[in-house]
Amino acid sequence: MPAAPPAPIPAGLGQLAGCDPACPDELPDLLARLSCLPDPRRRRGRRHPLxxxxxxxxxxxxxxxxxxxxxxxxxxxxxxxxxxCCGAALRDPDRPCRAPSEATVRRVLQRIDGDAFDAAIGGWLTARAAASRAAG
Known part of the structure; x- marks a missing residue:
């Protein structure tokens, strides 16, 4: 039996496809917008901030x-x-930042309010484009 194809990215992230990679100085605005989203996970067992x-x-x-x-x-x-820069919590001096696992990313993206996530990403992209036009 052939392996299942990888799960595609959700629509909220799909609008980022084809855009230029983010610079570290653009991430605070993205984090601020994402911080407004309600976390659908239970408090207990959260390893990474939403x-x-x-x-x-x-x-x-x-x-x-x-x-x-x-x-x-x-x-x-x-x-x-x-x-x-993406907001990792510093925990272990040997490996200060831990990346979320595929399972964590999948669960979060399945449970997050898709409309709110789409609006946050869209707002960030709009602000990013405006800043780029103003600088250029």
Whole structure:
């Protein structure tokens, strides 16, 4: 039996496909917008803050990830500095930033309010485009 194809990215992240990768100085605005989303997870057992998981997923898609597996692979390979800019919690001195697993990314993206997530990403992209026009 052939392996199942990788799960595609959800629509909220799909609008990022084909955009230029994010610069670290653009991430605070993205995190601020994602911080407004309600976290659908129970408090107990949360390893990563919601805005961090979503920002990592967004950055992975901006870097070319086209599936949940690719998002998790990108996150696992991302440098600590970038994960920290995405909102990673500092816990272990040997590996200060831990990337969310594929299962975590998948569960969060399945449970998040899709309309609110889409609006947050869309608002960030609009503000990013306006800043780029103003600078250029």
């Amino acid at each position: 805005p961090y998981v979503l920002a990592v997923a967004a950055c992975a898609v901006l870097a070319g990830a086209k599936s949940l597996t690719a998002i998790a692979e990108w996150a696992a390979d991302a440098p600590d500095r970038l994960l920290f």
